[in-house]
Amino acid sequence: MKKNRSGLVMLGIVVLLYLVLGILHPDKTAAALWASLGVLKMIIPILLLVFFLMALLNAYIDEKAISRHMGEESGMKGWLLALFGGILSHGPGYVWYPLLQNLREQGAKDGLIVAFIYARAIKIPWIPLMITYFGWTFTLVYTFWVVVGAWLQGIVAQRLMRK
Amino acid sequence: MIAPMLLAIIGLIGLFKTYITPEMLRTLFNGSALHDMLVGVGFGGISVGQPFLSYIIGGELLKEGASFYGVTAFILAFVTLGVVQLPMEFSIFGFRFALVRNLLSLLFSFVLAFLIAFCVRMFA
Missing domain, CATH: 1.10.287 (Helix Hairpins)
Incomplete structure (x- = not known):
């Protein structure tokens, strides 16, 4: 409010x-x-x-279900869930942050949480607006690099924080 | 729910379009990739609001002659960095996690803006 x-x-x-x-x-x-x-x-x-x-x-989309499964699995499946979860998550950050912190406390890897948060830079519902202003090429290139960037950030963060 | 803010931003864009000339904008974004990205990240990082507002503002900036480097950096910083919400992030995640995450996002605003703008120029 x-x-x-x-x-x-x-x-x-x-x-x-x-x-x-x-x-x-x-x-x-x-x-x-x-x-x-x-x-x-x-x-x-x-x-x-x-x-x-x-x-x-x-x-x-059952948001809670996505986030619940995200942290428990490591390996490729964990990354995919973190990235897709971040992309599909919508609504303001302050709704998600406590949920993600809860996952960390339950043992989710920090790298996965970082990747999840960065992948939120892709907003599926707003893609039509992005295409209108910037065109298909930009939208596809943007989406691709944000996903790659989220993954790389997760890896670097994991190295730095080692949990 | 988002209507008042949307109307406010659209109203500001109208003022912006008539009162800010392309020449004035060009002094802000001078066309050099690094300079434009710095300006974009700076403004994006301190701005608050729904992410789509950055698409509208960025799109209009692009129409007025700003470069893809600056506009992409602005959008990325707008969506992934938030100076205003930083205290909340620190209090929820703890100092170390929030610091590492934000520094990485800051760095990636530059790296990704460069890669995205570079690829768009190549394909376009």
């Missing part, structure tokens, strides 16, 4: 900014409002697709 309020506060600041700038530079500020509406018009259809994907993930 705290997040909700920060959005409203931010929106209030922006509205105030528009009012002040609207008095100082009416023409420029009107143009800014039009530019914003243009961005909004472009994004709305994508948002609908995003919410559909989110609902789909919510319905089919």
Whole structure:
């Protein structure tokens, strides 16, 4: 709920900014409002697709089950679970961090937790938005390197922390 | 749930587009890969918000002439680093784990941004 309020506060600041700038530079500020509406018009259809994907993930992915299996297995299976778990996990970090810390306390490898957290940089529901702005090539290349990067980070972290 | 923040950011983008000229942006992102990545990681690391906001901001920056190096670094840092949420991470995971994780993510923001932008330029 705290997040909700920060959005409203931010929106209030922006509205105030528009009012002040609207008095100082009416023409420029009107143009800014039009530019914003243009961005909004472009994004709305994508948002609908995003919410559909989110609902789909919510319905089919059992987050707790992913994280429960992730740490117990080491080897390739552990890495795959950590990477896929991170990619499929959605929602804010503060929801996941306590769950992941709980896994560490139960013996999950630190490297797997690090890989999981980095793989969260891939947000499946928002991929349509990324494609719209950056194109297919960028999206595929980005996804590929983030997965590789998450895995490498996990390996390095495991070496450094040795648990 | 995300609507007010989304509207706020879109409103800011409109102001940004009309008040910040490409010339001003070019002084911030000067086209050298390392410089642009430093600026991108710096801004991305201190920004807070839903990850998709970084796609919108990054996409608009790209349209205004920023390089893929800077924009990719911005998105990666935005999504994987959070100066603001650092205290929470330290308190949940402990000092050592949180420090190692964040330093690695900082390093990888540069490494991956370079690799991603390089590959995109090669394929494009």
